[in-house]
Amino acid sequence: MGFERYESAGFMINLSARVFERRMAEALAPLGLSPAYLPVIFTLSATGPATQAELARSAEIEQPTMALTLRRMERDEIIYRVPDETDGRRAIVHLTSRAEELVPQVESIADDINSRAFDGLPAGSSAQLIDLLTRAAANLTQRPVE
């Protein structure tokens, strides 16, 4: 049973990404938040209001994806947008005060899940995993020379 699947990095990365995201979704649901909101909340909380393009870069997702995420976050009253006076193309995204109050809880939830993942694993496992993933992702980020 289970062939060579568990020997494929691609399969295990996909599987663990889904497991992480599901646990995060469950833990965030009582706060009315979703996992995709996290990078936006952390970025805005750490560095203040930002444009959509800046948020997309910092979360490393494409701009249209961020557009949809921000629409949901606006619907859920996590963020609001202020049109930029000097540049009519952009709007500056702000955290609502309600969202700002949630930040400590959100950080604690994210930390809990991240650390629970490494229960019973040797110290440094998390850093090691992050290092391996960072390098693997970097190797695959450049498209192959054709």
Next chain:
Amino acid sequence: MGFERYESAGFMINLSARVFERRMAEALAPLGLSPAYLPVIFTLSATGPATQAELARSAEIEQPTMALTLRRMERDEIIYRVPDETDGRRAIVHLTSRAEELVPQVESIADDINSRAFDGLPAGSSAQLIDLLTRAAANLTQRPVE
């Protein structure tokens, strides 16, 4: 720049899963295949025809997700279904002969991407990554006791 994001396992797992999937999608597109087809193709190729429920278990995705994936695979003529004579509820999923012919190329594409991810990394990095992810996923697979 880049705060504590790159120090979060959850963020890096999500990011690398997306990078892996995008590269896989690009490489499979010329064959008319998508990444989500891989676990189905490999399972059917390795162990022969199977039911939808068996395929969902082997890919570790939920049944409704597998139902949609199989619908797309049927549309793309990668699989076909044969109603089970003895049990009117099920259908047995088979690879088309066209799909069977593609299996070697698909394996080579998947292997290429998996190994390209570890270019320049120490030998054993892939196995180590898989081990860490397997244990992290196992830790998060049981919901927390409430």
Next chain:
DNA sequence: CCTAGATACATAGTATGCTATTCTATTTGT
């Protein structure tokens, strides 16, 4: 035999992500 429960699959609704395209606003080069 016939109903209660279990099993296999389908459907609905939503979230998250992508590419391709479009729209508008700003900037740049002549």
Next chain:
DNA sequence: ACAAATAGAATAGCATACTATGTATCTAGG
């Protein structure tokens, strides 16, 4: 000043995943 290029954001269309629910069909207990 104005046409062309660039930049910010929105939209369309699709893939992949989830939960919740519905619909058959099958199996067991009475």
